[in-house]
Amino acid sequence: MTLRPSTSHWGAFSAEMAPDGRLRVAAHPEDPSPSPLLGNFADTLRHPTRVAAPAIRRGWLERGPGSDPGRGDEEFVEVSWDEALDLLASELRRVRDLHGNEAIFGGSYGWGSAGRFHHVQSQLHRFLNAFGGFTSSRNTYSHGTSAIVLTYIVGSSATLLQRGSSWPTIVANTELLVAFGGLPEKNVFVTPGGVTRHHTPGFLGELGRRGVEVALVSPLRDDVPADVGAHWYPIRPATDTALMLALAHTLISEGLHDKAFLDRYCVGYDEFERYLLGLDDGVPKDAVWASTITEVSAADIVALARRMATSRTFITVTWSLQRIEHGEQPVWAGIALAAMLGQIGLPGGGFGHGYGSMGDTGDIGPELRAPKLPQDSNPVQEFIPVARIANMLLNPGTRYDYDGTVRTYPDIHLVYWAGGNPFHHHQDLNRLRTAFTKPDTVVVHEPYWTATARHADFVLPTTVPLEREDFGSGRRDTHLIAMHQVVEPFGQARDDYAILAELATRLGIEERFTEGRSPRAWLEHLYESWRKDLLDKGIPVPSFVDFWSHGQYELPAGDVERTVFADFRHDPVAHRLPTPSGKIEITSQRVKSFGYEDCPGHPAWLEPSEWLGGPRAESFPLQLIANQPRTRLHSQLDGGAVSQAGKVAGREAVRIHPEDARTRSIGNGDVVRIFNDRGACLAGAVVTPDLRRGVVQLPTGAWFDPAGSLCLHGNPNVLTADLPSSSLSQGCTGQHVLVEIERYDGTPPPVTIGQPPHIARDRARTSDVPMRDNS
Known part of the structure; x- marks a missing residue:
């Protein structure tokens, strides 16, 4: 056997099946910091939770389509591919003919594969568009709040979310890096589509070696690598905006703000200054005011503001800070603070968003996208913000605000999910379970029996x-990687393209969907079309045959020295921003005109419903931070060796401060029950001083294993609130939640998610349940 090339969202690698039947994986030889997540492949390739054959929920088979409380609890019946696809094609026609294409929700989230042709979201959307369209979703759980608000502040979200200043520019020029939310190294191994060379861990190390001063503003001490040597400001969670406002107030009161920059490059500063000074509400947003909210001392706030004003300062805000109630505010306040320092557009100065949140933020690879499958246009204009799926299913016909408009939730009868796992991404999973009982039919394409698959009717x-x-x-990847097949498919598994092509044949849209091409023919077609575009630009690219034989193509070099907004700073007229004013809008008159109480026209401190300074903390006195896991990507490959090694007592690990553990008689390794009034989960305790008192940390992504309202495995989204960031963005707020923790005494119930649900190979059973009339 020989190693064959491939890639993943966590990096390029080669793999082979060893003679002993085990998968052997080797990192790409040019990767300076290979991701440890590669270690999750071997144990999951033939995991017990692999879906072996098409399966249909027994209740759907016996009672037909319709809202059903049995969804998520009933057994499945294995059927042939022909029967599954015949029934599904008939159901797609029924829903379209009775309710219109708007009644079909295409729920793919897009994380399924690093491959560009087998990108599941593209496959499903192309198929549904050929079928007449579907209700879609917009934005992401990751940074959906920023994607909206940044368009009002700087005119484009891509400027900061996908470009940003490069790490070499920051390392060479920054004197003080103020990291709101930190620079967590665990996240930089992940990028949509992957990166072949993980540069960011090396750049993080360079910060320490070059003596760049780093201010870590986070309740977690290890949100910056230890060798960086950061000064830790253990802020109370969800109060970063108050700290930023106080830093800005100090700049004003001491005359340290750059008035010339504000006058030339910004609009709306005067209104923001009135707010900072408390001229209208009588509340100056000074250091003393902020210290009572943030629990960072007033002296430390003043000292940090002075240091920022006398240094080349780079302010970065992680994506995590906008995944909370009023998540627009820390992003907006961070940009306003950077503008007041007057360093936006200077090398090593200004503002960044997402450093430490994703592997390609600040990376030096080229901004050259790989070839991809076209989705074609969607004839249906209906959509929802991605984090509002439960609201849509539970409240069809209800009106809601979004981005300056008033919209109405559509009435969905069929949910088609391929790629992604809403029972990982979404909040208040007990509420989501109820929501998933409402449609007539739920269809899921899945390799594994995830919680989403277990709440479906059709599992393909x-x-x-x-x-x-x-x-x-991936974005800013240095290579295009040929992903060779390494093993034969498991059981009766088919690729999404084959499944959808068979459905398309049954629905009379095969030619439009496939254009007569096999998967290999599509790969050659997409590659050669992309190659022609690059050849026309004078960039030499090998033929598909040579590329496939070699296993990779190294893309042209990217811009190593990159400073965001440099052109705008040089000439704000010639390079005006795509905002109404052409400038940075510290106050947005458009946002102000919407009249949203939860998102005014300039940065502001808005008290969240769940934080340690609010009345709810009297009942639930610990703030749980549900951040990204160290041992996997989201929930992917949770059964792998790396992910399993991070479990405690077979459950997800929850970190707790020694004093909080002592007062609850909790020790290392204890099984604990984490709870609030939405639900509860079991987890394994890790006692550590690397987080501030009153804060616990439980990563997202443990496969949801419900027993009533209790998750046996430790999924924090059984606890989180299904509330939007604001009426502006309707973004996800799953980062923070108030909880209480107690030691679980006695023998805890076993985790069951590592085994498949009950599956019948014989559909025959005596049943007096009548078929549902859906006419």
Whole structure:
């Protein structure tokens, strides 16, 4: 056997099946910091939770489509591919003919594969568009709040979310890096589509070696690598905006703000200054005011503001800070603070968003996108913000505010989910379970029996990337990687394209969907079309045959020295921003005109409903931070060796401060019950001083394993509130939640999610339950 090339969201690698039947994986030889997540592949390739054959929920088979409280609890019946696809094609026609294409929700979230052709979201959306369209979703759980508010502040979200200043520019020029939310190294190994060379860990190390001063503003001490040597400001969670406002107030009161920059490059500063000084509400947002909210001392706030004003200062805000109630505010306040320092557009100065949140933020690879499958246009204009799926299913016809408009939730009868796992991403999972009982039919393509698959009616087994051919390349990747097939598909698994092509044949849209091409023919077609565009630009690119044989193509070099907004700073007229004023809008008159109480026209401190300074903390006195896991990507490959090694007592690990543990008689390794009035979960305790008192940390992504309202495995989204960031963005707020913790005495119930649900191979059973009339 020989190692065959492939790639993943956590990096490029090669793999082979060893003679002993185990998968052997080797990191790409040019990767300076290979991701440890590569270690999750071997144990999950043939995991017990792989879906072996098409399966349909027994209640759907016996009672037909319709809202059903049995969804999520009933057994499944294995059927043939022909029967599954015949029934599904008939159901798609029924829903379209009775309710219109708007009644179909295409729920793919897009994380399924690093491959560009087998990108599940593109496959599903292309199919549904050919079928007449579907209700779609917009934005992301990751940074959906920022994607909206940044368009009002700087005119484009891509400027900061996808470009940003490069790490070499920061390392060489920054004197003080103020990291709100930190620079957590665990996240930089992940990028949509992957990166072949993980540069960011090396750049983080350079910060320490070059003596760049780092101010870590986070309740977690290890949100910056230890060798960086950061000064830790253990802020109370959800109060970063108050700290930023106080820093800005100090700049004003001591005359340290850059009035010339504000006058030339910004609009709306005067209104913001009135707010900072408390001229209208009588509350100056000074250091003393902020210290009572943030629990950072007034002296430390003043000292940090002075240091920022006398240094080349780079302010960065992680994506985590906008995944909370009023998440627009820390992003907006961070930009306003950077503008007041007057360093936006200078090398090593200004503002960044997402450093430490994703591997390609600040990276030096080229901004050259890989070839991809076209989705075609969607004839249906209906959509929802992505984090509002439960609201949509539970409240059809209800009106809601979004981005300056008033919209109405559509009436969804069929949910088609392929790629992604809403029972990982979404909040208040007990509420989501109820929501998933409402549609007539839920269809899921899945390699594994995830919680989403267990809450479906149709579960169609799909291949994993190592079981098919593709090519992949992430944003700012240095290579396009040929993804060779390494093993045969598991059981009866098929790739999503094959499944959808069979459905398309039954629905009379095969030619429009497939254009007569096999997967290999599509790979050659997409590659050669992309190659022609690059050749026309004078960039030499090998033929598909040579590329496939070699296993990779190194893309042209990217811009190593990159400073965001440099052109705008040089000439704000010639390079005006795409805002109404052409400038940075510290106050946005458009946002102000919407009249949203939860998102005014300039940065402001808005008290969240769940924080340690509010009345709810009297009942639930610990702030849980549900951040990204160190041992996997979201919930992907939770059964892998790396992910499993991070478990405690077979459950997700929750970190707790020694004093909080002592007062609750909790010790290392204890099984604990984390709870509030929405639900509860079991987890394994890790006692550590690396977080401030009153804060506990439980990563997202443990596969949801419900027993009533209790998750046996430790998924924090059984606790989080399904509330929007604001009426502006309707973004996700799953980062923070108030909880209480107690030691679980006695023998805890076993985790069951590592085994498949009950599956019948014989559909025959005596049943007096009548078929549902859906006419």
